[in-house]
Structure formats: C-alpha cells, structure tokens
Amino acid sequence: MTKKIEYYFVLNSPWSYFSGARLGQIAKQKNADIDLKPVLLSELFPRTGGQPLKQRSQQRQAYRLAELKRWSSRLALPIHLEPTYFPVDESLAVRTVIAAIQSQHDALELVIALGAALWRDNLNLADEQVIADVLIKLQLPLTLIQTAKDEQSYAKILSDNTEEAISKGVFGVPTFVVGSDVFWGQDRLDFVEQALT
Template sequence: MTEKTVDYFYTLVSPWTYLGHAPFVAIARRHGVRIVHKPCDLGAVFAVSGGLPLGKRPIQRQNYRWYELQRWRDFRGVPLNLKPKFFPADATLPGRMTVAAQSQGLDADTLAGAFLKAVWAEERDIADADTARAIATECGLDGAALLEAAKGEAAVAGFDANTEEAKRREVFGAPFYVYRDEPFWGQDRLDLLERAMSGTVEPYRLPA
C-alpha cells in the first residue's frame, strides 16, 4: 500500500504556522499520514504570487490581523505574544536545520514546533546560531550536528529546492498543505484537510 504523505510548506516565523502546527501534526498522525516538511523562503514565494510583507500590506489588513491572532490564540489555547521581540527574524538557518533533520529521519515535527514556539511564545531569536542549536538540543537532538549540517550543501540545496517547488506548485502563503495534489492554505483549513485525510471525499480539482 502506498504511504500517505502531506507536503507542508511554511516559514518558521509565521504565527499562523505556529497556531496550526500542533493540531496539524495530531491530525496527520491520527490518519497515518506522514508529514514532509518543506520550510522555504516565503519572501521569494511572495515575489511571484502577489503576496506582500506584513509592513507593506494595507492598514486595514494589518489591523484585522491583530483581531485574528487574538481569536485564534484563545481558540487554540496556546501562548502567543502579539509583538514578539524577535519578529521578523531570518528563518533560513532553522529552516535548513529542519531540512537536515528530516533528511536524517529525525523528528522534524517536534523541531519545527519548537522553533515556532521559540519565536511566538518564548521571545527567542531563532536566527541566532547558538539559540537554534540550543532549541534543537532541547528537542533531544544533536543540536551541534544539526547546526553543522545546516551549513552543508545538502541542507542549503534542500531549502532552496523547497522554495522553488513552492513557486512551481502555486504556494502563496503559510502554512500551506498539499495532500493528494490538493492545496489547503492556512491553519483555519485544518478541518477540511482532516476531511480529506479521512478518505470520505475525493480530491477536488481545478475545472477543465
């Protein structure tokens, strides 16, 4: 039987990825679906998909974001600093560490969740190498080895390949899940994603 997988595109500084990460992992495990982590450069994806960095969005969209963050923080029951000390931060290094972890068969689910929590609940700078190493170590991984692997050609190429794949597969935000070649954008689509994983509906497709 073919293994069921879901491709998971994100950046490790996305509050929406943070809010949805734990329930997404739980849903995938409940349905026996393996998560394929694809951290990527969301700024480069925005450049080809019409997205804008937060500071360049219209004020009405920026203001509405505050309401939604508070609503979903309370709905999910997780801590979230509305204005974290280290946001925005360059997520390239922890992204590459996550790429390396997945390629080695390590627990990328837990590692990605720890990086997200570090930004949005713990006031930690995941762009800092010492901090990133410490977070990986706290996850029970060899933080020093992962940090070194993140500097290597394979992790660099893997992260860049994720970014190019995101462009090719029409990703335009984070988190973005692709299951059975059907895209789901946003942690607020998790109910629909679980419905698909349950096998009770056929994949939806673009009209011919």
C-alpha cells in the first residue's frame, strides 16, 4: 500500500520554499505520494492563534531573519530575506498550482519553482508573466493560467483545504500529515521520513 504525505503550504512562506525539494526526495525514497494542499493563511492564522509577520514582536521578527539565514546556508538554498514583493498576492499563482494538480502535471515541481521565483529570484508572483515564465521553464502548458482565472471552484478548494487542515490540528505552514501524525515546519522533515519507514 502506497503511503501518503498531505502537504499544507502557501507560496508566501519561505519555510515552504525550503521544504519542497527535500519533501520530494523523501517521497521518492519512501515510495510515498504527496497530496498537495494549498491553504489560506488569512483563514488559518486567526482561527489557530497565529499572527501575520508584521504583527509579531520585533524579537520574533529578528529571530525569524536569523533562522532564515541559518537554514539558507544549511540547505544551500539562496534566499532574499526581505523580498520586494512580500507578502505577495499569490492567488493566481496558487490557483495555477491547483490547475496543475487537477491536470495531473508535476505540481510539486511547480510549487518549488514558484517558491524559488519569489524567495530566490525576488520576482512578483502576482505578475502573470512571471507565472508564465515558470510554466515555460518547466514545459507546462500556459493554458493552466487561463484555467486558474476561469475556474470558480478553486476558491472553494482553498477554503476546504484550510478547513481540513484546521480539523487535523494544523496551525502553520508548512505542515506535513502522515496518517494521524502532524509535523509542522520544514525542520521536521526528518520525522516525516521516519513516519514513512
């Protein structure tokens, strides 16, 4: 029986950016499927005690930047600590991810590339051309963008994913769920790997 990892994420999270490639490697090594579940932080945080970055104390904000530097070095993943377009309106980009999921493309690869566009390349994910350039690089159809614009059900998918996440005990991103076990944060991927063994 194939094991499954439910992956709750947002593109606006640098920690999601850090986790994508490693998650893919773990899933491949453990013969596990990844169920991509983009969520809405605007719904998740208020209902689970989270705070948007700008509302956190100066100490927490400073520590976050220090940790991003450390993990960028540890993972050898370059990052703009304070990208120009953050927080970005990720709605079109994440809807394009949903379109890719439903069309059975490699949507994790798209998530990783979109995260890199924001966090590594300092690009604007609200810009349709940026999304198109990512799709072209991955040899994915540009029609995914039009589908993302037209498909009205995607708002409900995002809301449903968020409701599901909350019901499973998720309060932040990235979060990985294996069976009934919940693992929050890209620094918990070792435990995800262990749970699949």
